[in-house]
Amino acid sequence: MSAQAGADAVSAASAAAAAATTTDATSAASSAVAHTGFALVVDHIDYIIMVPLVYVSILALLVGIVWRVVTIMRSAPPPYPLRLYPAARNAGLAALGDTFAMPQVRRHRPVFWVFLMLYHAAFILLILGHLDIIPQLRLLPAGSRHMLGAGAVGVAVTLPLLFFLLRRLRSPLREISVPSDYLLLLLLLFLFLFGDMMSWGNSWSPNGFVMTKQAFSKYFDGLSRLTFADPRAVLPGSHYHFAVIHVLLAESFFVLLPFSKIMHTFFSMPINLLRRR
Numbered sequence: 001m002s003a004q005a006g007a008d009a010v011s012a013a014s015a016a017a018a019a020a021t022t023t024d025a026t027s028a029a030s031s032a033v034a035h036t037g038f039a040l041v042v043d044h045i046d047y048i049i050m051v052p053l054v055y056v057s058i059l060a061l062l063v064g065i066v067w068r069v070v071t072i073m074r075s076a077p078p079p080y081p082l083r084l085y086p087a088a089r090n091a092g093l094a095a096l097g098d099t100f101a102m103p104q105v106r107r108h109r110p111v112f113w114v115f116l117m118l119y120h121a122a123f124i125l126l127i128l129g130h131l132d133i134i135p136q137l138r139l140l141p142a143g144s145r146h147m148l149g150a151g152a153v154g155v156a157v158t159l160p161l162l163f164f165l166l167r168r169l170r171s172p173l174r175e176i177s178v179p180s181d182y183l184l185l186l187l188l189l190f191l192f193l194f195g196d197m198m199s200w201g202n203s204w205s206p207n208g209f210v211m212t213k214q215a216f217s218k219y220f221d222g223l224s225r226l227t228f229a230d231p232r233a234v235l236p237g238s239h240y241h242f243a244v245i246h247v248l249l250a251e252s253f254f255v256l257l258p259f260s261k262i263m264h265t266f267f268s269m270p271i272n273l274l275r276r277r
Helices: 002-036 038-050 052-074 091-100 103-108 110-133 152-168 179-204 213-224 240-259 261-276
Strands: none
Touching (some): 052 240, 052 261, 091 103, 103 110, 110 152, 110 213, 152 179, 179 240, 179 261, 240 261
């Protein structure tokens, strides 16, 4: 009986081992199929968004801006004078004041002016913060894990956008707003929020975000040197799709910018100078 029991035990162990081996093989095969199926398609889409579309969107931005400038320069002048009275002693300084201080807005809509000034100042710092990620243009120490402002710039640029969006929902702006006004504000809002989550994770959590500022620096370096390397090699972790969505929203903004109301940024100074002369 003992010999028979031992044989049964050996048979059971062999069957269990065979079943485990079969299960592992099935799991490995399923993983391989999954990676070569939908997951592989997603990887290809991520790569297209993170590398080729970056160059395409920047090219579209530059071409669109040039096209808008040429179109405006070729258009007929307005049939009425734009000059402001009384005339300023120094037209250049007055135009600078009109462009950056916006005294007319401050006088008539002071609350809106405060958020407007906060947004423009934070947006400039946001651009400098992204330039800091490029190794050749580093502004902060190389070992710093913080974006410029350590997360505060993200707050300063996001709060005014919420104000601008809520402002559109009230009269009289609600009656004159069109869908593109809301879509542009929502695009910018989510663009900043996805960037904020990565910036706040690095600056406000004990261990930082999964993808560090140094990792993004390697990604920017690859883009600037046209290596066309897969960003997955330098941006590891499960939060990779946060970066993909953030980059996709930025690319959408680049493409839409020349056709949006934000283009006034490029013409404010020339128009104010024309009005002051």
